[in-house]
Amino acid sequence: MEARNLASEDKRNPVAVKIAIATLLSKFGNKVVTSEAVRRQHAHTETWYANEPPDAVVYVASTEDVQGVVSVCAEHRVPIIPFGSGTSFEGHVNAPFGGISIDLMGMDRVIAVHPEDLDCVIQPGVTRKQLNEYLRDQGLFFPVDPGSNASLGGMVATRASGTTAIRYGTMKDNVLALKVVLPSGEVITTSRRARKSSAGYDLTRLFVGSEGTLGVITEITLKLHGIPEAVSSGVCAFPTIADACNAAITTIQSGIPVARIELLDEVQVRACYSYSKLKLPEMPLLFLEFNGSAPSVAEQSRRFGEIANEHSGGSFEWATKPEDRTRLWQARHDVFHAIKALRPGAEPVVTDVCLPISRLAECVSETKRDIEDSGLTAPLFGHVGDGNFHTVPLVMIKDKGEVARAEAFIDRLVKRSLTMEGTCSGEHGIGQGKMKYLEAEYGSAAIDVMCAIKIALDPQGIMNPGKIVPRR
Numbered sequence: 303m304e305a306r307n308l309a310s311e312d313k314r315n316p317v318a319v320k321i322a323i324a325t326l327l328s329k330f331g332n333k334v335v336t337s338e339a340v341r342r343q344h345a346h347t348e349t350w351y352a353n354e355p356p357d358a359v360v361y362v363a364s365t366e367d368v369q370g371v372v373s374v375c376a377e378h379r380v381p382i383i384p385f386g387s388g389t390s391f392e393g394h395v396n397a398p399f400g401g402i403s404i405d406l407m408g409m410d411r412v413i414a415v416h417p418e419d420l421d422c423v424i425q426p427g428v429t430r431k432q433l434n435e436y437l438r439d440q441g442l443f444f445p446v447d448p449g450s451n452a453s454l455g456g457m458v459a460t461r462a463s464g465t466t467a468i469r470y471g472t473m474k475d476n477v478l479a480l481k482v483v484l485p486s487g488e489v490i491t492t493s494r495r496a497r498k499s500s501a502g503y504d505l506t507r508l509f510v511g512s513e514g515t516l517g518v519i520t521e522i523t524l525k526l527h528g529i530p531e532a533v534s535s536g537v538c539a540f541p542t543i544a545d546a547c548n549a550a551i552t553t554i555q556s557g558i559p560v561a562r563i564e565l566l567d568e569v570q571v572r573a574c575y576s577y578s579k580l581k582l583p584e585m586p587l588l589f590l591e592f593n594g595s596a597p598s599v600a601e602q603s604r605r606f607g608e609i610a611n612e613h614s615g616g617s618f619e620w621a622t623k624p625e626d627r628t629r630l631w632q633a634r635h636d637v638f639h640a641i642k643a644l645r646p647g648a649e650p651v652v653t654d655v656c657l658p659i660s661r662l663a664e665c666v667s668e669t670k671r672d673i674e675d676s677g678l679t680a681p682l683f684g685h686v687g688d689g690n691f692h693t694v695p696l697v698m699i700k701d702k703g704e705v706a707r708a709e710a711f712i713d714r715l716v717k718r719s720l721t722m723e724g725t726c727s728g729e730h731g732i733g734q735g736k737m738k739y740l741e742a743e744y745g746s747a748a749i750d751v752m753c754a755i756k757i758a759l760d761p762q763g764i765m766n767p768g769k770i771v772p773r774r
Contacts, residue, residue, distance in 0.1 A: 314400035315379065319357045322378040322402065326360055329370055333361045344385050344403040345396050348638070350649050350699060351734060356383055356397035363408045365481060365489060365520040371404055372518065373487035381767050382485075384514040386456030387429065389448075391652045392733030394460065394513055398768040404518060406455055412436050413521070420526045421478060421495055426455020426519050433524075442526045445470035448729065449635040455519050460731040461511030465634065468554070468687030469561040469593065470527065472729070474510045481521030482509055485760040495523055508755070513731055514766035516759045530593035533561075534603055535627040538590070539583045539616040543567055543670055543682075546586040547663035549613040550686040554659060556609065558602050562591040563687040564634055567670065570641070570681035577640035578633035583616075588686075589634055590618075591627075634683075641681050641694050648679070648696035653712050653735075655719035656690040656728025665722055666691060669715055676711045678704075690728035717742075732770045740771070 326334045335341075341355035357380075360371050375382045381401025388395055397403065409425035412433065416422065417440050424433060431451045434443050448457060448464035456462075458480070463472035470476070479493035492505035509516060540546040543565070550563050566574065566587045574580050588610075592602040607618045621630045633640075641650050657665050666682065673680045673693070684691025693715065695708040716726045716739050726732075726739040741749050752771045756763075 314357075314381070318378040319380055319400055322374050322380040323358045325374050325378075326358065326371065326402070329374070330360055330367070333367075335359045335361070341403070344383075344388070344405065346388055347393050347396060348389065348391050348650070348652065349393055349735065350651050350697065350705075351393040351396060354396040354398045356381075356403040357400045359385075359403045359405055361405045361408050365483065368404060368406075368483045368518050368520050369487050369489065371402060372483050372485065375402055375764055376485060376487055376762065379762050379764060381764050382514075382518070383766050384455075384459065384518045386426065386453035386459070387451070389450040389452045390456065390460055390733065391730045392727070392735035394731060394733040394766075394769060396734060396768070398734070401764070401767075406518075406520075407453060409455075409520065415440065415442070415526075416495070417442060417526075419495065420528075421523055422526055423521060423523050424454060426453060426458070426522060428454050430454060430457070437526065438529075441529050443529050444476070444524055445527055446473055446476055449637070454522055454524070458510055458519055458522055459513050461729070463685070463688075463690070463729040465562045465564055465631075465685055467685060467690075467729075468563060469559060474507060476525045477506055477510050477522060478525060479523040480506055480509050480519055482517040482519055484517045485762065485765050489520075490517075493523075497525075511731065513733060513769050515756060515770050516765060518765075530561075532596040532599045533591065533593055533627065534599045535562075535589070535591045535621045535630055536603070537582065537619045537621070537630065538588045538606075538610045540586045540588070540610075541614050543586040544663045544667045545613045545615065546588050547666050547686060549610050549615055550588060551659055551662060552609050552613065553606055554687055556605065558605055558609075559594070560590060560602065560606070560687060561593040562589065562631075563685075564589040565666075565682075565684050565686040565691065566634075566637075567682040569644075569679070570637060570683045573640040573644045573681055574633050574637065577643050578629075578636055580629070580633045588615075589630065591631075637681070637683055638694070641696065644681070645679055645696040647698065649699050651695045651697055651708055651712070652692060652730070653694075653715065654684070654690060654692040654728050654730050655715060655724055655726060656688070657719055657722055657724035659687075659689045661722040661724065662686060662689050662691070665718060665724070668718060669693060672711060672714060676707050678708060678711060680711070685728075688728075689724070734768060737770065737772065
């Protein structure tokens, strides 16, 4: 399948690239790798976009290492592609113009934990699970959970969220400060550890979600939370997907502080049944979790049961033992692997949109009809508590007709979301894949502002070119 190349930057300069790699080899030695296998691994994307590898990969261990790589690339005008764990879906780590991939996974140190302030300082290669293992003995945890064991640097860069966003917010709500290497090689700190500030522009938010197009994040200060006293999880089945959505909407509108509320359609449930061996009724389901004190969790669960009954829901099946809860949520986190097993040989194309919660049931129902009319196999699931859902068409890439149907379906899905005052991406980011929808979402004047920021910070256009906004 042809690469979907949406950028307009100039093609690579092979002489400049060759000189830059030679200079990096003299500085970093065997930390610079040019083998094809490693380069292709660092362009790997869980998408149908063509693999576009960088010219070299540099493994870094410190902010000073990153500065060294960026300075060389800036001198020779060679593109820079920051790389974390490579779990993104929209072609964020592809190198359509070649260049140098900076592998940040060696920067995996927890620098400091301040339990009394409920925050920590980490390097970008620390993963979500690694951080929570480190924090467990202190009674603290970091709540943002996108499902995969993503690097926290990558989660910041893509403004990730996940299953717990309805209770704890997304990455933009949980990042206090960043240390960033700018395209010039200069290092800035975007804020302090104080919980709030009205001092100057909010530079932290500028870099959260910038997808490596404005600088390389080398240090992150995160908010932490206390591990809740009581946790209860459960599953509730509904006769239709609209009933499940409406139950979720009513739950949120009623002010129940649910920690997670996840929707799985019957196709996704079937996939989970086969892959995770989780015995669930093959009908639309809500997975829920409640956090708090034991009495408050019991009250939240009781109130949800009443709401579910009003929307034709079945009995609320509890998972009170820690091992049962873990098994339940592991099945939810394994949906991507379960989907791949649903149609062997097909390529899963993961996409998402996010709606105002009042439009969720309407959009999900229309999307389900669209899937059926298109003749696609496309499980649907999502974080419906905040209006975000995903669908994953399983596409035989060699079948051009099927590819065309899937592309047209995704296009209609995004436009449907925009028509309903939603967004083209709730948590996957823009990367290469959704650049074409930004102007329809924001308008040309807002895109001009984004381009102006990009040009001001990265006048040579070397930071992850071909992502988010085109050069103008």
